[in-house]
Amino acid sequence: MALFFSVTSTTGQQSDAVTKRKKVTNKGKFFVYWGWNWASYSNSDIRFKGADYDFTLSNVRAQDRQTKFSVDSYFNPANITIPQTNYRIGYFFKENYTVSIGVDHMKYVMVDDQNVTINGEINTGNTRYDGIYTGEDIQLGEDFLRFEHTDGLNYLNIEVKRFDNIDHWFGLELENLQINITEGFGAGVLYPKTDTSLLGKERHDDYHLSGWGISGGAGLNITFLKHFYIQADYKIGYINMPNIKTSLSTVDSASQSFYFFQNNLLIGGKFRLF
Numbered sequence: 120m121a122l123f124f125s126v127t128s129t130t131g132q133q134s135d136a137v138t139k140r141k142k143v144t145n146k147g148k149f150f151v152y153w154g155w156n157w158a159s160y161s162n163s164d165i166r167f168k169g170a171d172y173d174f175t176l177s178n179v180r181a182q183d184r185q186t187k188f189s190v191d192s193y194f195n196p197a198n199i200t201i202p203q204t205n206y207r208i209g210y211f212f213k214e215n216y217t218v219s220i221g222v223d224h225m226k227y228v229m230v231d232d233q234n235v236t237i238n239g240e241i242n243t244g245n246t247r248y249d250g251i252y253t254g255e256d257i258q259l260g261e262d263f264l265r266f267e268h269t270d271g272l273n274y275l276n277i278e279v280k281r282f283d284n285i286d287h288w289f290g291l292e293l294e295n296l297q298i299n300i301t302e303g304f305g306a307g308v309l310y311p312k313t314d315t316s317l318l319g320k321e322r323h324d325d326y327h328l329s330g331w332g333i334s335g336g337a338g339l340n341i342t343f344l345k346h347f348y349i350q351a352d353y354k355i356g357y358i359n360m361p362n363i364k365t366s367l368s369t370v371d372s373a374s375q376s377f378y379f380f381q382n383n384l385l386i387g388g389k390f391r392l393f
Contacts (some may be wrong), residue, residue: 152387174239276307
């Protein structure tokens with residue numbers, strides 16, 4: 120009997136040891152990721168103001184601008200900031216919660232030559248577009264307006280997220296592979312580089328603080344070898360930019376607000392500093 124209990128006790132200790140080795144903890148770890156996004160945008164009203172004009176374009180359509188895939192464009196260190204990218208660094212301040220700071224580098228391009236409704240006044244000396252508008256249709260031709268945030272629509276934000284391990288949903292207990300779901304919220308500022316050609320004015324096309332944004336999202340995270348992961352996210356957000364620079368004149372500006380929808384594919388790692 121003594122021998123039986125001794126063997127049973129030893130076996131139980133070994134089992135507990137195996138269980139402990141399989142448990143992967145997050146608290147106290149840092150993480151980083153780099154990835155790519157595909158974005159879409161709701162229609163928006165854009166107001167343009169200057170010394171000799173003040174008008175609003177209604178329900179303007181826009182789209183993102185994807186860089187054509189190539190190894191050189193997406194993985195060459197000299198070019199990796201050209202595509203639409205997301206990058207972030209963060210910290211697990213609790214086992215299931217993170218705080219992080221990062222940049223969503225999207226690209227926003229107004230659809231050229233679309234017809235929209237215009238309200239307001241233009242008095243620039245350009246006889247083709249000067250006048251008072253009250254709900255007329257106008258085509259956004261090249262000599263009137265080209266408008267894009269293509270280097271880019273930069274959303275600098277802080278996020279708080281929750282990570283939940285769902286290995287048990289699949290009956291898995293693997294030491295070197297974990298499946299997690301993530302969800303959380305973020306807020307930050309917009310720091311775009313806006314490329315605008317408006318009524319023949321000299322374009323601004325430089326980085327500037329233009330507004331703020333909020334966002335929320337969820338994703339699926341697959342961690343392997345305890346330190347490396349791939350993650351797919353879906354994010355939705357609201358952007359409000361009351362101070363967009365459109366020309367070299369300090370009195371020229373634009374304002375707009377819209378929703379964005381973002382799909383992300385991310386590659387990252389988790390680590391401890393000490």
